[in-house]
Amino acid sequence: MTRTGFVIANLFRKRVRxxxxxxxxxxAFLLFGxxxxxxxxxxxxxxxxxxxxxxxxxxxxxxxxLPVSMVPKLEAIPxxxxxxxxxxxxxxxxxxxxxxxxxxxxxxxxxxxxxxxKMPEDQWQAFEHTRTGLIVGRQLAQQYGWKVGQxxxxxxxxxxxxxxxxxxxxxxxxxxxxxxxxxQKRTNLAFIxxxxxxxANQFGxxxxxxxxxxxxxxxxxxxxxxxxxxxxFENSPDETKTQTEKDFNISFVKQIGDIGLIVRWIxxxxxxxxxxxxxxxMAQSVRERIPELAVxxxxxxxxxxxxxxxxxxxxxxxLLGGLVGLTLASIAGAMVEKQTGGQFLLELDxxxxxxxxxxxxxxxxxxxxxxxxxxxRLKIVDALAGR
Amino acid sequence: xxxxxxxxxxxxxxxxxxxxxxxxxHGLTLDIPKGDFVALMGPSGSGKTTLLNLIGGLDKxxxxxxxxxxxxxxxxxxxxxxRWRAHNVGFVFQFYNLMPVLSAEANVELPLLLTKLxxxxxxxxxxxxxxxxxxxxxxxxxxxxxxxxxxxxxxxARALVSDPQLLVCDEPTGDLDRKTADEILGLLQVLNKEHxxxxxxxxxDPKAAEFAQRxxxxxxxxxxxxxx
Ligand SMILES: Nc1ncnc2c1ncn2[C@@H]1O[C@H](COP(=O)(O)OP(=O)(O)O)[C@@H](O)[C@H]1O
Ligand SMILES: [Mg+2]
Numbered sequence: 001m002t003r004t005g006f007v008i009a010n011l012f013r014k015r016v017r018x019x020x021x022x023x024x025x026x027x028a029f030l031l032f033g034x035x036x037x038x039x040x041x042x043x044x045x046x047x048x049x050x051x052x053x054x055x056x057x058x059x060x061x062x063x064x065x066l067p068v069s070m071v072p073k074l075e076a077i078p079x080x081x082x083x084x085x086x087x088x089x090x091x092x093x094x095x096x097x098x099x100x101x102x103x104x105x106x107x108x109x110x111x112x113x114x115x116x117x118k119m120p121e122d123q124w125q126a127f128e129h130t131r132t133g134l135i136v137g138r139q140l141a142q143q144y145g146w147k148v149g150q151x152x153x154x155x156x157x158x159x160x161x162x163x164x165x166x167x168x169x170x171x172x173x174x175x176x177x178x179x180x181x182x183x184q185k186r187t188n189l190a191f192i193x194x195x196x197x198x199x200a201n202q203f204g205x206x207x208x209x210x211x212x213x214x215x216x217x218x219x220x221x222x223x224x225x226x227x228x229x230x231x232x233f234e235n236s237p238d239e240t241k242t243q244t245e246k247d248f249n250i251s252f253v254k255q256i257g258d259i260g261l262i263v264r265w266i267x268x269x270x271x272x273x274x275x276x277x278x279x280x281x282m283a284q285s286v287r288e289r290i291p292e293l294a295v296x297x298x299x300x301x302x303x304x305x306x307x308x309x310x311x312x313x314x315x316x317x318x319l320l321g322g323l324v325g326l327t328l329a330s331i332a333g334a335m336v337e338k339q340t341g342g343q344f345l346l347e348l349d350x351x352x353x354x355x356x357x358x359x360x361x362x363x364x365x366x367x368x369x370x371x372x373x374x375x376x377r378l379k380i381v382d383a384l385a386g387r
Numbered sequence: 388x389x390x391x392x393x394x395x396x397x398x399x400x401x402x403x404x405x406x407x408x409x410x411x412x413h414g415l416t417l418d419i420p421k422g423d424f425v426a427l428m429g430p431s432g433s434g435k436t437t438l439l440n441l442i443g444g445l446d447k448x449x450x451x452x453x454x455x456x457x458x459x460x461x462x463x464x465x466x467x468x469x470r471w472r473a474h475n476v477g478f479v480f481q482f483y484n485l486m487p488v489l490s491a492e493a494n495v496e497l498p499l500l501l502t503k504l505x506x507x508x509x510x511x512x513x514x515x516x517x518x519x520x521x522x523x524x525x526x527x528x529x530x531x532x533x534x535x536x537x538x539x540x541x542x543x544a545r546a547l548v549s550d551p552q553l554l555v556c557d558e559p560t561g562d563l564d565r566k567t568a569d570e571i572l573g574l575l576q577v578l579n580k581e582h583x584x585x586x587x588x589x590x591x592d593p594k595a596a597e598f599a600q601r602x603x604x605x606x607x608x609x610x611x612x613x614x615x
Contacts, residue, residue, distance in 0.1 A: 002500070002506075003500055006486075006489070006497070006500070009489060010488055291484060292484070295480075295484045296497075297469065298445060298472065299478075299545075300469050300472045300473025300498065300501050301469065301473075302469045380445045381440050381445055381446045384480070384484075
């Protein structure tokens with residue numbers, strides 16, 4: 001037997017209690033790992049490296065519309081090859097009341113900007129020339145069993161038609177797939193013609209869009225172009241914010257709220273609860289073996305050693321739970337990353353691991369400190385006599 | 388008379404109970420020579436445990452001197468006293484006080500974690516100690532898988548394992564039946580006679596006197612006659 005063996009044996013003196021406590025530590029650090037890596041995704045700075053497309057939205061928010069008339073100005077910028085645009089349609093599949101990720105757009109421009117989507121050329125043609133045309137991604141078509149040529153009733157929770165009806169009807173003219181596994185995972189999208197929308201919507205909204213997508217020339221300086229765009233529309237009614245595809249996806253989610261603040265509050269609540277749970281376990285565990293601790297001192301273990309034993313127990317408990325939790329978080333993160341085709345890089349980077357280890361050390365001290373001090377102060381004769 | 392193992396000189400012990408002060412020992416003087424086996428008897432509350440704890444270095448006297456094996460232990464700080472205990476004295480208690488999470492052999496090994504012995508050396512010493520108390524075949528058992536008498540044997544092995552010259556036992560048979568108690572007392576006698584340990588036991592058991600070399604009576608913090 002070693003001192004370490006002794007600490008571990010003591011840790012499992014009440015197996016059920018230790019396992020339950022361990023589970024709560026694991027849960028807390030799993031949450032910590034996931035939330036912290038979400039947070040680091042959202043707080044990472046703009047990254048223009050390797051960007052082949054830029055997204056232009058209204059500076060206030062992408063829910064604020066921009067005029068399609070900006071297209072020629074954007075296309076005139078050196079390094080910009082082609083410009084597409086998309087407007088949120090707010091589509092809902094009525095039978096199951098399921099929201100769809102659905103946009104209005106210019107078919108040809110979109111086709112030019114997104115070569116990653118694979119669809120027979122005749123279907124692209126049909127989309128361009130069918131005013132009520134609709135194309136959907138392979139996943140979506142499979143999910144609802146849609147076939148090219150059928151009519152698809154979709155209602156919009158934003159845009160009624162001229163006759164006041166929110167129920168639209170489209171002709172499914174094409175089904176697209178992604179060029180590789182990553183893109184194939186994102187084929188849950190649906191697109192309709194901007195022109196048809198412009199003439200059929202009740203409010204007479206015309207030529208408005210939520211964002212532009214600039215396709216860049218190979219080797220173009222994405223960062224410089226993004227600055228040029230924003231400078232071009234500065235002090236106009238349509239001020240812009242231009243960022244890479246990845247940052248745009250992130251800011252899309254950021255609209256929900258201040259992610260960092262939410263994350264901090266959740267973690268605060270989680271760790272505060274953990275402090276109470278594990279602190280209580282440690283306090284109880286020391287309280288119920290006061291005589292044993294006194295015997296250790298009787299045998300010649302110093303006050304410091306006895307303090308060390310209790311602290312080591314707290315540390316072992318939190319370390320074990322913490323490492324398991326963080327490992328689970330990195331596995332879960334890798335799964336999320338795969339599921340979203342790499343759109344969300346939820347890997348636990350070094351910063352998160354370091355923060356996690358710091359949290360483990362602090363938490364051990366917090367939950368083990370008082371019980372350990374109590375064990376250190378213990379007077380042998382009083383403890384042996386049960387005083 | 389042979390050289391002294393324990394010298395208690397003019398010792399008083401005062402406990403503080405809130406504002407109240409209780410003097411338990413009043414200028415007590417006592418010599419125990421090396422190789423002695425002393426039974427300390429007396430009514431409850433007379434200060435037997437207090438005296439034993441002072442001799443074993445678990446507590447310090449309020450005044451007076453205590454010398455054990457040539458060391459003035461009343462003058463040691465708590466760290467030095469802990470180190471002294473680890474090498475010079477073994478303790479046996481009424482309720483055995485084993486670690487419930489450890490096997491018999493791990494319990495016996497515990498004090499050796501304070502030494503520089505190698506794992507192999509520790510295992511050997513543990514085996515010897517368990518052999519001496521006659522429990523070699525129960526080495527892997529946890530305390531709750533042992534009888535009271537067996538637990539007390541493990542506790543005695545733990546007290547012996549670092550080979551101290553002095554054993555102090557506070558009512559070691561207080562929780563055992565007659566037959567088992569006699570076995571434990573017999574074991575202590577063997578340790579005294581054959582291994583040369585100096586032994587001080589506190590007991591209520593008049594029969595313990597038959598095993599000890601002499602009996603001391605403590606009453607209200609003072610020693611009465613010294614029987615032969
Ligand atoms: N740690 C202590 N604090 C206060 N009083 C104590 C303490 N230990 C013992 N006493 C008191 O000292 C007296 C002697 O106790 P003790 O030495 O345990 O007697 P015995 O072992 O002979 O029964 C008792 O009155 C007891 O209440
Ligand atoms: Mg007593």
